[in-house]
Amino acid sequence: MLNYTIRRLFLAIPTLLFISLVIFFLVKLSPSDPTANLPLTIPPEVREKIRESLGVNQPLFVQFGLWLKQLMISEPLYWSNQIFGTNFDIGQRIISYQTRSPVMDIVIQRMPQTLTVVGTSYLVGILIALPIGIISAYRQYSFFDQAGTFVSMIGFSVPPFFSGVLVIVIFSVQLGWLPSIYDTTHVVTDWDSFVVQFKQMIMPVMVLALQTTAQISRFLRASMLDNLNQDYVRTARAKGLSEKVVVLVHVLRNSLIPVITVIALGVPAIFGGAIITEQVFKVNGLGQLLIISIQAGDVPTVQTLTFMFAVLIVLFNLVADVLYGLLDPRIRYD
Amino acid sequence: MTSTSIERATSISDDNSPSAAPQTVLEVAGLQTVFHTQDGDVHAVNDVSFTLESGELLGIVGESGSGKSVTMMSLLKLLPMPPAEIVAGKVMFDGRDLLQLDLEQLRDVRGGDIGFIFQDPMTSLNPVFTVGFQIMEPLRVHMKLNKKQARERAIELLELVGIPSAADRLRDFPHQFSGGMRQRVMIAIALACDPKVLIADEPTTALDVTVQAQIIEIVKDLRQKLGMAIVWITHDLGVVAGIADRVAVMYGGQIVEYADVAHLYDDPRHPYTRALLQTLPRQEGEREARLVSIPGQAPNLKGALTSCPFAPRCSQAHDKCLQQNPPLFDVNDQQKSACWLEEAND
Numbered sequence: 001m002l003n004y005t006i007r008r009l010f011l012a013i014p015t016l017l018f019i020s021l022v023i024f025f026l027v028k029l030s031p032s033d034p035t036a037n038l039p040l041t042i043p044p045e046v047r048e049k050i051r052e053s054l055g056v057n058q059p060l061f062v063q064f065g066l067w068l069k070q071l072m073i074s075e076p077l078y079w080s081n082q083i084f085g086t087n088f089d090i091g092q093r094i095i096s097y098q099t100r101s102p103v104m105d106i107v108i109q110r111m112p113q114t115l116t117v118v119g120t121s122y123l124v125g126i127l128i129a130l131p132i133g134i135i136s137a138y139r140q141y142s143f144f145d146q147a148g149t150f151v152s153m154i155g156f157s158v159p160p161f162f163s164g165v166l167v168i169v170i171f172s173v174q175l176g177w178l179p180s181i182y183d184t185t186h187v188v189t190d191w192d193s194f195v196v197q198f199k200q201m202i203m204p205v206m207v208l209a210l211q212t213t214a215q216i217s218r219f220l221r222a223s224m225l226d227n228l229n230q231d232y233v234r235t236a237r238a239k240g241l242s243e244k245v246v247v248l249v250h251v252l253r254n255s256l257i258p259v260i261t262v263i264a265l266g267v268p269a270i271f272g273g274a275i276i277t278e279q280v281f282k283v284n285g286l287g288q289l290l291i292i293s294i295q296a297g298d299v300p301t302v303q304t305l306t307f308m309f310a311v312l313i314v315l316f317n318l319v320a321d322v323l324y325g326l327l328d329p330r331i332r333y334d
Numbered sequence: 335m336t337s338t339s340i341e342r343a344t345s346i347s348d349d350n351s352p353s354a355a356p357q358t359v360l361e362v363a364g365l366q367t368v369f370h371t372q373d374g375d376v377h378a379v380n381d382v383s384f385t386l387e388s389g390e391l392l393g394i395v396g397e398s399g400s401g402k403s404v405t406m407m408s409l410l411k412l413l414p415m416p417p418a419e420i421v422a423g424k425v426m427f428d429g430r431d432l433l434q435l436d437l438e439q440l441r442d443v444r445g446g447d448i449g450f451i452f453q454d455p456m457t458s459l460n461p462v463f464t465v466g467f468q469i470m471e472p473l474r475v476h477m478k479l480n481k482k483q484a485r486e487r488a489i490e491l492l493e494l495v496g497i498p499s500a501a502d503r504l505r506d507f508p509h510q511f512s513g514g515m516r517q518r519v520m521i522a523i524a525l526a527c528d529p530k531v532l533i534a535d536e537p538t539t540a541l542d543v544t545v546q547a548q549i550i551e552i553v554k555d556l557r558q559k560l561g562m563a564i565v566w567i568t569h570d571l572g573v574v575a576g577i578a579d580r581v582a583v584m585y586g587g588q589i590v591e592y593a594d595v596a597h598l599y600d601d602p603r604h605p606y607t608r609a610l611l612q613t614l615p616r617q618e619g620e621r622e623a624r625l626v627s628i629p630g631q632a633p634n635l636k637g638a639l640t641s642c643p644f645a646p647r648c649s650q651a652h653d654k655c656l657q658q659n660p661p662l663f664d665v666n667d668q669q670k671s672a673c674w675l676e677e678a679n680d
């Protein structure tokens with residue numbers, strides 16, 4: 001298993017390089033100018049100077065190489081200096097065209113918002129999905145199952161820009177129960193501020209959790225149904241085990257194998273942020289950062305963010321495979 | 335095999351030695367099971383009655399689809415309900431009707447007093463739990479053993495069914511065992527709690543011939559040692575001849591002939607039994623040009639039986655066979671046959 005993991009990690013390197021190259025050229029192909037957002041009063045010569053200072057006039061491969069060098073060398077050295085107090089000469093860090101501050105600093109500023117909102121919603125979504133999936137399968141075609149199917153249909157088919165706005169209209173505008181804007185500067189210090197935080201999280205978390213719940217509960221239901229018909233379930237019953245043990249130990253343990261890998265594959269999306277939901281509720285997380293950077297043609301930021309996502313995706317694919325091997329004794333790598 | 339539990343079991347067999355009068359351990363009467371499916375009801379078991387004496391081996395024979403498995407699973411309500419429904423019947427065991435028990439009480443019988451071995455050892459074990467865990471489960475539930483005791487007993491059981499280095503193999507998963515070994519594990523599970531009755535549903539059908547012979551030997555041997563009553567389901571009359579005391583032949587969801595082995599093989603009365611015996615490849619004499627099979631198709635079980643289900647394939651069928659389903663007639667005190675030809679002798 002260890003050998004397998006190491007081999008997979010090495011194989012990931014060319015994949016990631018290729019992905020970042022493709023992203024780089026895609027972003028460069030789009031006709032955007034990093035100086036376009038600057039005031040019109042700035043004379044063209046100055047604009048040209050700014051472009052030069054950003055390095056946009058250099059050949060594409062040089063630009064890509066520079067970014068790669070900054071990512072692989074400057075950034076790690078910088079963080080080493082920060083954390084271990086080393087004294088490396090770090091050179092230039094990756095700088096955002098828009099804000100002229102290091103991209104990594106912005107990412108680290110925004111990460112907590114995204115993780116709180118999107119991460120919580122993922123957890124909540126999974127926790128709701130598990131009992132729904134189990135009961136729906138065990139009582140197939142019951143009222144509960146039909147209701148679960150209906151809710152999942154909604155979760156699958158209603159996009160968050162609709163459900164998000166809908167809950168804002170109902171719970172903020174009409175009823176006035178919940179704030180419509182997520183205040184990222186809010187700090188939890190005591191019970192009251194916790195309640196405020198809780199209230200502002202309810203809507204974005206629920207809108208996102210609905211999607212996770214819909215997906216995971218359907219998946220678990222299908223997997224449970226598959227397993228409920230297996231011969232080993234009859235054996236378990238013939239041994240005189242209680243239904244609780246038959247379903248929650250024998251059937252669930254088998255049914256969770258594919259579900260857990262699906263859950264693992266969904267984790268990178270948490271870091272990616274929920275682009276639309278973050279916009280709707282004004283959560284300034286990573287998803288929102290990506291959108292505004294694309295709009296502004298901020299290549300270093302887009303490039304760095306997408307590269308991070310790519311790394312996470314490759315990593316969690318590996319995690320999913322390794323988990324599969326750990327959970328299913330029939331699967332052995334190497 | 336020094337454990338108290340196995341000695342206890344062995345002592346039961348002493349009670350069953352020929353001197354002691356055999357007692358009925360299981361009595362099934364008028365069992366009827368229907369599947370309510372989307373295209374109508376399937377009458378899979380039609381008025382099946384039989385008894386099982388202590389220490390006896392009852393063979394149940396019949397073609398695929400004749401209702402053997404459904405009959406046996408009905409006894410312990412192991413069928414998916416719905417679609418299955420046990421419409422009528424009694425299953426007397428230990429002075430109680432199993433069909434009237436609530437699920438809680440029934441669970442004490444399942445795997446405790448009555449052990450079950452299924453047809454396909456490749457899929458009957460849970461792939462993600464170790465063999466040890468799966469053997470120990472019934473021990474902990476029924477015999478209330480602690481982990482250590484259960485482990486020791488599991489090792490004994492594996493040794494009993496002939497699995498070498500049993501202690502190490504407890505940690506293995508089912509996929510690390512061959513088909514025959516898995517069936518031995520299934521037998522060990524079924525025997526775990528010293529059952530009074532063992533129901534073996536085609537335990538060797540999925541295995542190749544040599545392994546098949548080994549498993550039959552093991553069961554014969556265990557029967558000697560432990561003395562439980564066994565119901566052995568198979569579609570191989572040849573296997574039954576070697577091990578059974580009595581045989582019930584099933585066709586169309588009912589028992590069509592019910593006799594002790596000697597009578598059944600010497601003087602089969604039901605035309606279906608005769609046809610089945612003719613399909614057995616002969617060991618002596620000239621070999622048949624090809625394997626014989628019974629012409630015609632297995633009966634359609636949609637709707638209740640109103641005529642003899644075998645009539646369309648029977649060379650001796652006459653009008654009455656098409657009008658009325660024959661009951662089981664006594665041929666002699668050891669043999670019954672559900673055929674109108676026996677009516678006169680009855």
Ligand SMILES: Nc1ncnc2c1ncn2[C@@H]1O[C@H](COP(=O)(O)OP(=O)(O)OP(=O)(O)O)[C@@H](O)[C@H]1O
Nearest residue numbers: 369371376378397398399400401402403404405635
């Ligand atoms: N879940 C089910 N739904 C509907 N009909 C069923 C179901 N299970 C079994 N049957 C029907 O019950 C009848 C008896 O089946 P059963 O499995 O008892 O046959 P069998 O004698 O054990 O055959 P085999 O030798 O193939 O195991 C068959 O006609 C089958 O179609």
Ligand SMILES: [Mg+2]
Nearest residue numbers: 402403453536
């Ligand atoms: Mg069967």
